[in-house]
Amino acid sequence: MSNPESDTFDLQNLYDESSDHEPESRKVRLKRAIDLNALAPARVASDDWRALLGGAILAVFVLMGTVGVALVDKPTSGDAPVLAAPFQALAYPFGTDVFGQPIHAQLIHATPGIFKMIFAGAVVSVGFAAVVGVLSGFKHGERIDTILMTFTDVVITIPGLPLIIVITAIFQPENPYLVGVFLGIDNWPGLARTVRSQVLSIREESYVEASEIMGIPLSTILRRDILSQLMPYVMINGAITSRRIIFESVGLYFLGILPFTTFNWGVMMNLAYEGNALTRPEMLHWMVFPMLCIFLLSFSLVLLSQGLDSLFNVRLRARHANTTKKDASHTSQSD
Amino acid sequence: MTVSFGLYQAMPGGPTEAMKSVILSQSGSTGMDIDRLNTLIQLYTNVNPDQPVHVQYLNYVRDVVLYQDLGRSFFKNEKVTTLILQRLPWSMFISLYAFALGYSLSIILGVLTAYKEKSRFDSGVSSVVIALNSIPYYIVGVVLIYFLAIEQSYFPVGGRIGSGVPVGYNPDFMISLVKHAALPAISMGVLATSAALSMRGNAIRILGEDYVRVAQLRGLRDTRIATQYLGHNAILPMYTQFMIGIAGVFSSAVIVEEVFSYPGMGLLMFEAVKTQDYPLLMGTLIVFTAISLTAIFVADLTYSLIDPRISVDES
Amino acid sequence: FSESETTPTGDTGGDGSDGGSGVADDTLDFPAGRPPTDVQFNRYSLGNYAHTLQDQLFEQVARGYADGSVRPDLLEEMTVDGRTLTLKFPKNFKWWNGDDLTAEDYFVGLEIDRLQQPEKSTIESNELVDDYTIERTFKNAVAPNLMKADVAETFVNTPRSVYKEYLTKLQDAADQGERDAVTEELLNLKITTQQLIDEGLGNGLYQVTGFNSSETKLKKFEDHPYADRTDIPKARIIPETAADVDSLAVNNKVDMNPDVLMSKSQRGSYPENLQNVYRLNWFRTQKFTFNFKNEHLAKLPVRRAIAHAVDLESMVAAMRQAGTVGKPPKKQTALRSTIHDKYLGSDFVDKLIDYPTSKDVEGATALMEEAGYTKKNGNWVDPDGKQFTFNVLTSNENIQVQATKVFNDQLNSFGLQTKISTVSSSDYYQRLQTYQADIFWIWHVAKALWHPTAYFSNNFYGIEVGDPSSGDAGPTGKPFTTTIPSEVGAKEVQGGGTEIQPAKLMNELPSSESKKEVKENTRKLVQWFNYALPDLVFVEEDSGYWGDVEDFSMPAEGDQELNTNRPGQFSFKNGWISSK
Amino acid sequence: MSSDSSVVSVDDVSVHFTNNGGLLDLFSENETVRAVDGISLDIGENDVVALIGESGCGKSTLGKAIIGAERPTSGTVTFRGQDIWEARDERDPEIPFSEIRRSLQIIHQDPGSALNPNQRLLTSLMLPMKKWYPDLSRERRKEPILALLEKVGLSPAEDFVNRFPHQLSGGEQQRVVLVRSLLSNPDLILADEAISALDVSLRVEMMDLMLELQELFGTSYLFISHDLSNARYLAEKAGGRIAVMYLGRIVEVGPIEQVIENPQHPYTKALKWATPNLYGDEGEEELPVREIDIPDPVDRPSGCHFHPRCPKAREICRTRDPDLITTDDGHGARCYRADESHEYWDSQSIVDDEGELR
Amino acid sequence: MNSTLDTETGTDDAARDESEVVFEVRDLEVTFGTNRGESKVVRDVDLDIHRNETLGIVGESGSGKSMLSSTLLNAVVDPGETSGEVTYYPPDGGDPISVLDLSESELKEFRWEEVAMVFQGAMSSFNPVKRVRGHFSETLEDHNRDVDAGMDRARGILEDLYLDPDRVLNAYPYELSGGMKQRALIALGLVLEPEVLVMDEPTAALDLLMQRSIISLLRDLKEEYDLTIIFITHDLPLLTKLADRLAVMYAFDIVEVGDTEEILYHAAHPYTRMLLQATPDLNVPVEEMRSVEGNKPDPVIRIPGCSYHPRCPMADESCTQAEPPMVMRSPGHRTACFYHDDVDEAMPLRSDGEGRR
Ligand SMILES: Nc1ncnc2c1ncn2[C@@H]1O[C@H](COP(=O)(O)OP(=O)(O)OP(=O)(O)O)[C@@H](O)[C@H]1O
Ligand SMILES: Nc1ncnc2c1ncn2[C@@H]1O[C@H](COP(=O)(O)OP(=O)(O)OP(=O)(O)O)[C@@H](O)[C@H]1O
Ligand SMILES: NC(=[NH2+])NCCC[C@H](N)C(=O)O
């Protein structure tokens, strides 16, 4: 009794019965989108001190790496007196090193490299992990899943740090992107496994099944239902991975395993440490400030990784949104 | 192992070149005739580059698997296995030390902070843990050296036992042993503290589980609830991570031992990197891999002991 | 843990664990070398030979002194007759195991060295005349001092009890193949520290009694002829790699650093009882090598411009922060200025081209412009208007980085673009051998001889030009034949100039037959170096030693003849250090 | 019933799940769960079939097999005479698979997890609209959504549509899910325990709503429930049928009044007993089963699967498995007792007076 | 012991003066601080629970049933604040215990020895990594009981619950089906021989057959172990098969309480009547079923007057003004509605119509 033509007709009927809806204006929609996707997260963040602090510190470093680089001249030896103590002169607030280069300028000019490294590393490891995890999670039980997981397990067993050391020792990468990539390669398997299990459990959710039954194309399901759920997780791991990449890269520079061409916090520490900064108080600041930078940047990432959790939480976001009806939360189920 | 061999082949210049530069950089101020050096190196390394790669590979694999033979160190002219066996116990010692120190503390703190969630104790401990997690462990090492070894001389800055201490089972030796291992172990232990946060998270989640509530309603003793209910169940999801963590802590020896000049596996590998002693490098990498494999294997085997749910049905 | 720490039987007595520390104890502690657990004592085994420990544990045959002479150390006498060098050994020395130390113990080593490759060796024969005499005959005529220099800084470290069988095998070998087989056997022979103790295979004043990864314990060898000279019964060598020497010093836990001077920067943090004891104008310099394969560096004005543009003073200042003691050279001669007078004479030196030791931007600019380069946006572009960048290579060891960093910064601020690569030392040597960069930092390591041959050595620790029979330019593109002005100190070639062959000259210098010939050839080479600037020497390092002068009396200038390599160890081994 | 007059019909469908443990579980045996075991059923136009049974007896699996969301191990599922899985695999089926997909929809038990928590309702609802009406403009697509939402009492729809799922109560979520399933104008909706998660007081309302919409759209329902009284409410109001499942099989099927008033199968009787009524039925207090626990679905009892629990079981039930015995107009039961002349009656009872196994 | 009659508030029922009171609840409130304000999830509840009775508590989801029941063990989940009085009268005339004033260690003793509780989520009430036996023995141990004797008793109880004691005790929780777990949990609740067993929707997740069976078992157990049972559910029909008395909760308060029969046939509160009508029933023609309309109340927002008035078909002006007090409708049957006398007319019960009985 029903055929496709009359179907639309049926729906049409429904519509005609109650056609007094005003179409929403584009402006309202835009406003809502902005509110929900930009303002609400900001409001959530401002409620969560971790996200706030982490974001603030990170922002400072981003500024350092962009504006700072433009504002502060690249330091060279002889810019200032050698080994000036910190907090003495405005031109070199953090003091200078044995070359007479202002510490603060070095810190600033090292930042872009660090970010490049983090970026490359995080993209490689998190991206790879996400692809492998989603693919094998979605093809669960098929051969590709077995292959990918076997491969992942093999990589998991190779201890990361020694492998990285060997690889970097062999290839002596100088480009920060390349360094990031090398440091990223040991990091993905664990993440891939977790992503896979997440995908498996998301797949169990009935809304995915519902989408399938509605005949929604697989690509849309992947994007809408699975990736959107994974995003927070992936971002959080991105932050954690970034911290790890900082640790490892700085460590390898510090130990002198990675060749260095430009400014780098690890290099500064290496030079200071090799110069026996530990036993020479007048040199200590040369070591301390890069250390502080590393600490602050990774601190901000750790905080962010914890705070992001709430940023991505739609519930919180919705609660902080303005454009949805106030009474919405009253009817919400306690669960 | 395949990876190792792949890397082996990827070495720039090949082993002989590496050997040459090692000797050139080490042989002191007397200098050496390059031609002579080349001949010696040919003899010394016994490398037969004429063999096709896959034959070399098969030989290598055969040696490793059948004879536990990892080849000879170029630089030390000693069997890699011997060198590793000499160093391995020391690294084991400090990493187990670190592991025991780091994880036991993390677990206890994790459970405690979860219990006292949102208290001042919790925020205090959590902040410290977050801060610790933001400092690379080797920097912790450096800071420790600075404050405890250089400024205060509580601990030695390097080596594994003190000079002048007689070797043997006597108190002086033991104390010296422990003191020398303390700083490296602490700085490796920092790696393990991230466990405190996940432990806390897990424990908070478990605290919300019905069975914990029921246990409290049943009037069970607090210690029992804390250990058998909270502790045990909170460890479950991170157990495998834990065991892999052992391997991770062990791997960190490469950096920590260098910072503390602690002659263990890590330093051996580090030296091998510096001297481009490829057989040794490969050997250490294989051993590191073997250790992490073992850890994962043991984790798999023992997991069913602590979580009965995954064991195969007996029925 | 049993495999890794060897417990010496016998002396395990607990002596206090701190060294200097104000209280006068009977042990002399000093840092040196690698852990005794990591090294071995067969000098034919390449990698882990105990280079540093041998300095303290074996007698040295002869030494070179800063005045350029080579004089006996262990030897009673060394004489030259034609192509033959005669070595007379003393009769009262013993190995720790009680065996007499005879000429044969040294002879075995000499012969093994020769017989490994008899054709290539410069020695015709070594002959054991009697138990205490060796006659060593060279294939070609060599200046007498150079013949002596051939055995300088060599040790009696081949006990006949161990090595004689290998010598016999070498003597029996019919061809090079068989000899190589013996060499290979030798390569694989190991003498562990434990074996050294057990079999008493050393012969120095102090004998090893025990060791572990963080120390080598030494006790005075009472049968040694010098045993009465000193009242220090024990010593301890702390491996440099097992402990941070600087912090040991700061905490007053060492009594001496046998071949290192305390720098100004260290002075501040070291305790007062540690003082520099003796300072030595040492034989090592550091330099930057230019790769002529780079079209710009191949141009003399560019090299000279670089020499003007960099401030040697501030490079050295930075190095001083890292503990180096030294100063920039006044003239670019390749030789230490200490031997200028002796081989060049002040007239000659004065005439040489003066390159500034501090920055001379104007001079540098003039030179660049002369070569057709122009400055664009602060950077120099070549005559074709193209930009260019020099790759600068250095090792990541602290001193190297310090110097290269400043060098690099100064080139940059002058407008020469550079890309600096700081790589681990092994990788650095690797790249160095193949000259994969435009400018390299490198030591200029002379043998422990204050003699021109040591400085003009045609290898990469010297001024490598390459094998002159191999083509028209060596690995760094330096020509085998080149023209320099006929007049000393002229900045340009006028008239025909003089054609010289630096590589050939350097190779021939050691076989100069007379002092005069040595001087002549040396001047030619110096003039070439000064004119053509194949390398830029930027520091002449000093050496010496420091020690705890409160608790120990240590010989200083005037006390003994110390103007030789490693003066601290030399004093120690000779029993010249006593407690106060 | 012939299959052309029905929307979907399944014929002798079985769905078996084998868990092959994977690489690591080499030593564990493969276990096969016969979730659905040879079931035939037709669902006609405007039909309502209520499917009830204990947890794990295979209701959902059967339901999914019927709407073509679960591929049967054997047997055929046809949609208006077209084999669903052939349509999917074939190049040129009579009825395209996407058409089948559109016509068979589902409402899940847990409304909370049936909606993507990260999407606003509008997004979730627009997706199927985009799929089914690709030619319509965005605004045009939105109209029926809003209309339907108003219809199910979510008013003002403009407001609801911009909420996230967690901003709705369970009842409201369930209505949205119902709306979503209706958007494609389906012929059959599988309501898999669609009301179980709701508060008792909301269930009747929800069922009424479903029935109301059925009238409007002419949809059939396959209504899965483990609650006899709810199943009865819905089916009876729509004049539908009820099917009782036990361990992968339909043990009794028929018009709702007949099955409720005159249950044939002992299991149905037990269910009826277990469904407490507010008023009356005092007295029948004895448990009408011998064992409370359901047997292991992997290792099922021989003969009639119900015999270990059946108080009326006889020897023959132990060994032989009864077929569906139809009594009158579509009421059938898989029990020998439905056939008054069956040899069962001569078989010896395996139950003693105390209800224990002899 | 009939001295507990509280004439002032009229909370006790005279008809039952022969029965003792086990729990006396007065002015009970449970509040949570939320970021929207104070959330009052139990509001001013007065209730007496009699010894050896089965009290059923019904009400829609979120009406505060669980909260109320957990106050009996002073076990409201953490940020929650409990105020008021909960007095427990031990058997044989021991001193009354004020439950909310117990110290930590006294509570530990009180719980499970006097009052045990079987939870809403039976499935997750066992520690997943501990055998069932462990749960029994640790409970006995920590209450300083003789473990062997206790385990024997546990075996007995398990058998009474149609379980194979050895199999169940040796199993890990995950190895048991839901029904088995639920019964094992009931056995665990009885292992210390408590006076009172609080059961919070113990059957909600189970199959009909299992639910009904457990109800039967409970009736037997109650006799055998002299229990007082407090049974919470929103499944009204099920409850009527077990409970002696019913308490109906709406909006965090009890709106009606009385004997089961009394409530079924003479419900006085409109909400109770609505609930009765919305309950599917095989014996009732489908046409007679209605649904409850409207939204459930929010614990943060205090509805002025009668909290049911927004949903009540009988509500008028006065209902929005004042809160109706609890009044005694007949002995033991109390309700909080201004119009409890008119309710028969306004909202006839199904049972009234055809008198199906
Ligand atoms: N994907 C699957 N893999 C393996 N076994 C399955 C799968 N889906 C269901 N089963 C098994 O098949 C049987 C029937 O499951 P089904 O979900 O159809 O039962 P149900 O009657 O819907 O139960 P409930 O009332 O609990 O929803 C169960 O034993 C279940 O464990
Ligand atoms: N931890 C908590 N914090 C704040 N409010 C809570 C908390 N737990 C429950 N509530 C609120 O308390 C009220 C009563 O909850 P309670 O669990 O007692 O309901 P219930 O009647 O048992 O419901 P159900 O039948 O669903 O079990 C609900 O509105 C709920 O939202
Ligand atoms: N010959 C060499 N490899 N020299 C390089 C190292 C120099 C050595 N450290 C020395 O000062 O003598």
Ligand SMILES: [Mg+2]
């Ligand atoms: Mg189901």
Ligand SMILES: [Mg+2]
């Ligand atoms: Mg509840």
